[in-house]
Amino acid sequence: MKRFNAAAIGAALTCSVSVPTLASAEDLTLCWAAWDPANALVELSKEFEAQSGHSMNFEFIPWPNFADRMLNELNSGGKLCDLLIGDSQWIGGGAENGHYVKLNDFFDAEGISMDDFAPATVYAYSTWPKGTPNYYALPAMGDANGWFYRKDWFERDDIRAAFKEATGRELGEPKTQREMLEIAQFFQGREIDGKTVYGASIFTERGSEGITMGVTSALYPWGFKYENTPGSYDMDGAVNSPEAVEALEFYKEFYETATPPGYTNSYMGESLDAFKSGQVAMAMNWFAFFPGLYADPNTGGDKIDFFVNPPQNQAGSTLGGQGISVVAYSDKQDAALEYIKWFANPEVQAKWWELGGYSAHNSVLNDPGFKDSAPFAGDFLEAMGAVQDFWQEPAYAELLLAMQKRIHDYVVADQGTAQEALDKLIEDWTEVFEDEGKL
Amino acid sequence: MTDPIATRAAKATPPRVARQIKGLSDRAIAWIFVAPTIFLLLAINIFPLIWTIQLSFTNYKANRLNREPEFIGLRNYERILTDSDIWLNMQATAHFLFWTIALQVLIGFALAWLIHRNFKGSNFWTTVIVLPMMLSPAVVGNFWKFLYQPQIGLFNYIVTFFTRAEPSSFEMLGSVQLAPWSIVIVDTWMWTPFVMLICLAGLRSIPDYIYEAAEIDRASKLRQFFTITVPMVLPFLMLAVLFRGIENFKMFDLVVQLTGGGPGSTTELTSINLKREAFEKWRTGYASAYAIILFVTVFGLASIYVKALNKVKER
Numbered sequence: 054m055k056r057f058n059a060a061a062i063g064a065a066l067t068c069s070v071s072v073p074t075l076a077s078a079e080d081l082t083l084c085w086a087a088w089d090p091a092n093a094l095v096e097l098s099k100e101f102e103a104q105s106g107h108s109m110n111f112e113f114i115p116w117p118n119f120a121d122r123m124l125n126e127l128n129s130g131g132k133l134c135d136l137l138i139g140d141s142q143w144i145g146g147g148a149e150n151g152h153y154v155k156l157n158d159f160f161d162a163e164g165i166s167m168d169d170f171a172p173a174t175v176y177a178y179s180t181w182p183k184g185t186p187n188y189y190a191l192p193a194m195g196d197a198n199g200w201f202y203r204k205d206w207f208e209r210d211d212i213r214a215a216f217k218e219a220t221g222r223e224l225g226e227p228k229t230q231r232e233m234l235e236i237a238q239f240f241q242g243r244e245i246d247g248k249t250v251y252g253a254s255i256f257t258e259r260g261s262e263g264i265t266m267g268v269t270s271a272l273y274p275w276g277f278k279y280e281n282t283p284g285s286y287d288m289d290g291a292v293n294s295p296e297a298v299e300a301l302e303f304y305k306e307f308y309e310t311a312t313p314p315g316y317t318n319s320y321m322g323e324s325l326d327a328f329k330s331g332q333v334a335m336a337m338n339w340f341a342f343f344p345g346l347y348a349d350p351n352t353g354g355d356k357i358d359f360f361v362n363p364p365q366n367q368a369g370s371t372l373g374g375q376g377i378s379v380v381a382y383s384d385k386q387d388a389a390l391e392y393i394k395w396f397a398n399p400e401v402q403a404k405w406w407e408l409g410g411y412s413a414h415n416s417v418l419n420d421p422g423f424k425d426s427a428p429f430a431g432d433f434l435e436a437m438g439a440v441q442d443f444w445q446e447p448a449y450a451e452l453l454l455a456m457q458k459r460i461h462d463y464v465v466a467d468q469g470t471a472q473e474a475l476d477k478l479i480e481d482w483t484e485v486f487e488d489e490g491k492l
Numbered sequence: 493m494t495d496p497i498a499t500r501a502a503k504a505t506p507p508r509v510a511r512q513i514k515g516l517s518d519r520a521i522a523w524i525f526v527a528p529t530i531f532l533l534l535a536i537n538i539f540p541l542i543w544t545i546q547l548s549f550t551n552y553k554a555n556r557l558n559r560e561p562e563f564i565g566l567r568n569y570e571r572i573l574t575d576s577d578i579w580l581n582m583q584a585t586a587h588f589l590f591w592t593i594a595l596q597v598l599i600g601f602a603l604a605w606l607i608h609r610n611f612k613g614s615n616f617w618t619t620v621i622v623l624p625m626m627l628s629p630a631v632v633g634n635f636w637k638f639l640y641q642p643q644i645g646l647f648n649y650i651v652t653f654f655t656r657a658e659p660s661s662f663e664m665l666g667s668v669q670l671a672p673w674s675i676v677i678v679d680t681w682m683w684t685p686f687v688m689l690i691c692l693a694g695l696r697s698i699p700d701y702i703y704e705a706a707e708i709d710r711a712s713k714l715r716q717f718f719t720i721t722v723p724m725v726l727p728f729l730m731l732a733v734l735f736r737g738i739e740n741f742k743m744f745d746l747v748v749q750l751t752g753g754g755p756g757s758t759t760e761l762t763s764i765n766l767k768r769e770a771f772e773k774w775r776t777g778y779a780s781a782y783a784i785i786l787f788v789t790v791f792g793l794a795s796i797y798v799k800a801l802n803k804v805k806e807r
Contacts, residue, residue, distance in 0.1 A: 121772065128555040128774070150556060259754040315642040317666030317755050332643075447556070451773040458577075458757060466668045466756025488551060488775075 078106040079388040084123060084134035085375075087113035088321075089345045090194055093408040100404075101395050107388050116321055117261050124450065127152040127380070135383040136392055138193050138375045141177045146447040147378060148181035153189040154379040159390055160188060165397045171195065174413035177442050178376030190376025191393050192413035194341065197362070197436035198270045198371040199429070200233075201328065201346055202226070202335040204358040206245060215239075226358070230274055230303060230365040233335070237311030240334035252311030253335040254327035255304075258320035259461045262453055265443065266371050268304045268460050270337060270362050273369025273441045275300035286486045293475035296366060301471040305464045317465050328352060337362075339373045340436065343429040344409040359429040361436045368439035374411065448485050455481035541787075548781035555774040568781035577757065578765070578782075585761045587672055588679070588747075589740050593733055595680045600687025601729065605721075607688070608695045618692075625685040633749020636678045640664040640750075665751050671758050675747050679740065687732045694728030695721070723807075730801045734794065741790050762786055 083098070085091050091113045098109045112133060114122045120140065126133055127147070139147060147153035156179075160167070167175045167188060174192035181189055206212055207224055216224040216239055227233035237252025244250075256267025269277070277300060278291040291297075313332050316323060321338055328336040329352050338346075347353045362370040377396065379389040395401060402414035406426070411433065417423060424431040444452045456478055463474035486492040502510075516524075548568055552561035572578055603621060607614050624632065639647045640663075648659040664674040698720065706716045744763045747753070753760035766786065770779035 124555070125771070128557075146555070150558065258752075259756075260748075260752040313643070314660040315663050315666055317663060318752055451775070454768060454773055461754055462756035465666065465754060466758055468668070468756055 078108070079135075079385045080108050080110060081135045081385055081388050081392060082110045082112055082133060083136040083138070083392075084112040084114070084126075085138040086119045087115050088341060090341050090410045093405070093410045096408055097401070097405055097410065098392075100401070101392060104395065105388075105391055107391070109392075117258075120261060120450070127382075130382045132380075132382050132384065134380050135385045135389040136377055137380050138377045139190070140375055141372060142443050142445050142449040142453070144178065144181050144189055144376070145445045145449060148187070148189045149447045151381055152378075154381050154386060154390075156188045156191065156379070156393070157186070159393075163394050163397075165191070165394065169397075169399075169415050171413045171415060171418055171437060173372075173437055173440055174374065174376075177372055177440070177445075178374060178413070181445070183445060190378040191397055192374075193377035193396070193410075194374050195411040195413040195433070195437055196339050196341050196373030196375075197433070197440050198266060198337055198373060199340050199343070199359060199361055199432055199436055200335055200337050200363075201343065201357055201359045201429075203328075203331075203333075203352070203356060205356040206240075206334055207358075212245070226360040227363045230271060230363050233363050234303065234307050234311060237307065237335060241311050248331065250331065251313040251327075251333050253307070253337070254316060254319060254324040254333045255307060255312055255337050256320055256324065257308060257312075257316060257461070257465055258318050258323075259457060259465070260318075261320070262457070263318075263320035264460050264464065265453060265456045266373075267337065268301065268464065269371045269441070269443065270369075271300045271304040271307070271365075272297055273371060273439075274362065274365040274367060275303075276366045276369075277441075279444060286492050288479045288482060292479050292482070293472065297475055298471045300365075301460070301463065301475065305471070308464050340411060340429060340433050341373065343433075344427065347428060359432050361432040364439075368435075370436040370440050372440040372442040374413075446489070448489050451485045452482055455485065544780045544783060547777050548784050550777040552777040552780075553774050554776040561777065564777070568778045569785070571778065572782055572785060578762075580757060581760050581762050581765045584672065584757075584759060585741065585763075588676060588743065588759075588761060589737060591673075591676045592679045592683070592740050593736050595676065596684045596687045596736055597729060597733060599680065600684045600732065601691045601725070603684065603688040604691035604695055607692055621688060622685045624682045627682070629682070629745040630749055632678065632682050633746045636674075636681075637665065637750055640674055642666075666755055668755055668758050671751055671755055675750055675759055678750060679743070679746060682746070683736060683739075687729075687736065690728050690732040690735075691725055694725035697728075698724045727801065727805050730797075730804060734797055734801065737797070738790065738794060741786075 083094070085094070091111070095109075095111055098111075101107070102109055120143075123134075123137065123139060124143070124146075125131075127137075127150070137153075139153075144153075148155070159165075167179065167186075170179075170192045174195050175188075176184055178192045179188045179190045181187055213224045216222075216236075219239055220235055224236065224239075227236055233253075239252070240250055241252040242249060256263040256270075258264055275296040277294070277297045279288065281287045281289075281291045313327055316327065319327070321342070324336045324338045325342060325346070327333045328346070329349060331352065343359055346357060349357075361368075377393060379386055379393065383389055396405075397414075399414060399416040402412040402417050403420075406412040406417050406423075412418070418434060418437075420426075424434065443449070443456075446452060459474045459478040459481065462468045463471060469477075483492060547561075549563055549565060550561040551564050551568075553559065607618050607621075627635075636647075639645045642648050642660040642663045645659075645664075647664060648662065651657075651662075652659045662670065664670045702720055702724075703716060706720060711719070742763050743761055744767065747759055747761055748764060751759045753764045757765075762782075766779060766782050769775050769782060
């Protein structure tokens with residue numbers, strides 16, 4: 054009887070440990086964009102697989118097709134993704150169209166507090182309507198548009214002397230947008246080591262979101278606002294304010310006088326290529342790429358340094374980054390929620406930062422050693438303190454494409470004036486909000 | 493006289509089937525055979541067309557399944573026809589259509605005429621010329637994007653070899669003036685062989701005795717060309733123009749790869765704009781109206797053209 058009891062207890066224990074795991078082991082699919090941090094996430098997720106017994110599959114889509122592919126998937130109620138790290142601007146559509154699972158009850162039950170994450174990221178990546186405590190995502194990847202430059206060129210005596218002679222000041226990281234343009238213009242067409250180099254690579258891409266993400270990096274520091282009063286959709290005087298017009302003219306001047314020839318449709322990939330091939334002195338891109346750039350054997354290490362998007366009238370950076378959501382059409386929501394619970398863990402968040410992902414968790418960001426943990430960590434913190442995002446409305450795609458058209462028409466195709474471009478943009482956006490019944 | 497094939501077919505029909513169809517008229521049997529095709533045609537072509545027409549009168553958005561579409565009458569049509577940006581897209585499409593067809597017909601016919609001479613190695617050159625047509629438009633788009641690159645692209649170097657200008661002094665894809673021509677050049681490079689093949693078929697269909705008779709009548713080569721060659725190849729040429737016209741009216745992939753519709757909206761052809769409205773902005777009702785307008789335009793132009801083609805054939 055004793056032997057039987059021992060066997061029974063042993064069997065019961067075995068069942069209690071292994072059966073629930075085996076019975077609920079799922080094949081989860083996580084969808085995201087194909088870029089450096091995605092590879093880090095694959096590495097990170099191995100730990101989750103080992104702990105939970107679930108296996109992770111990944112669907113990574115190249116950036117130019119990411120929105121198109123994923124929004125089609127969501128709109129058609131597709132079951133491809135159980136978890137989606139979707140762009141911040143999708144949160145409105147994800148919530149209102151029922152694509153994302155609302156996470157409030159889950160967070161309460163599991164003791165996950167949004168106070169543990171950087172407020173800017175919670176606001177941008179998780180909440181809908183904006184700023185309300187209705188959460189549809191967990192901040193997964195903090196990001197902003199920043200800059201990097203050829204430190205080795207900036208430190209060369211001959212170049213520094215030439216810059217001083219040309220501008221009357223020392224060559225260094227720019228403190229304003231105007232200074233940045235001046236530096237870029239100084240390098241434009243300059244011969245360095247027998248090769249013609251150019252000022253900077255900026256975003257000009259037409260098809261998806263490129264030029265909008267680039268131009269807002271000038272608009273925000275000039276004080277651009279989408280509405281006169283938040284939530285009013287009252288755009289006249291805000292979107293086309295004199296500051297906005299000046300910022301747009303600045304971006305066009307930058308494009309025309311300080312970028313390499315042929316960069317008429319360039320985004321993340323082209324910016325990285327221009328820098329890595331030694332064509333440009335500076336380049337804009339998302340912080341997400343900075344670990345990879347720093348590790349580059351040819352242009353990384355001592356040859357590179359980073360700076361936050363310079364202020365002009367005020368500090369301002371374009372927000373990137375994403376939150377992780379559970380897709381409402383998934384049949385494996387429980388396992389997907391398990392992943393979110395695991396991902397919210399401070400130790401996992403610390404490892405996420407180590408591997409190259411940008412954690413938005415306060416335990417990582419507020420760590421005294423964080424600023425010195427990477428050459429761009431301090432800039433990242435500074436950028437995240439002054440980020441602004443594009444509209445996050447359910448009609449965001451219409452709003453974005455209208456801006457892509459108006460800005461590209463003006464900046465690259467040289468049609469009309471900055472004032473006309475912004476006036477037309479207000480007309481387009483007004484039409485969208487009228488269709489939406491918000492005006 | 494009994495058709496031997498029909499007799500054989502009747503004998504080959506299994507007795508059970510033969511008994512079943514015995515009472516059916518020829519017309520009924522014909523309907524049975526045609527019905528699956530008609531059903532497929534209705535399901536794949538006619539039903540979506542009717543549905544599209546219906547959607548074009550609404551503000552339906554396919555990404556807002558929880559929002560009831562409203563009937564808005566002709567508002568979508570009115571918006572499209574009064575939108576100056578859409579007329580610019582139409583102009584860009586017309587420019588692309590006109591110049592690609594004109595160049596392809598001229599070069600295609602000239603190449604066909606040369607190949608028709610049957611010189612030594614003509615078969616080899618025919619294969620070489622036809623190669624671009626066999627490539628995927630996406631590959632061609634990417635390939636030409638590199639060729640047009642102002643700093644390292646071969647195209648700029650070839651042009652500057654003749655003009656002595658700086659290779660990076662002009663941008664084929666980034667310039668408002670040059671971008672519409674850059675897509676014309678690539679489409680012409682890719683599809684001229686198609687026109688050439690059709691013209692070659694036309695040239696080879698002209699019997700030699702007509703030229704021999706003309707020779708006897710002492711008609712000059714030029715006279716033979718304009719009074720025999722051109723009129724007899726004309727129906728083939730018109731067919732090639734019809735095919736290329738319809739194809740280029742819906743041109744999408746090649747131009748998206750090359751310019752993405754830019755710079756600005758300079759090369760944003762109607763098909764690219766329509767795709768953006770339908771599947772990026774998700775304005776399904778609006779895009780349906782847009783598609784109907786394009787359909788009516790192409791259908792109307794093609795009908796007029798086919799009538800003209802038939803008249804030429806009858807001559």
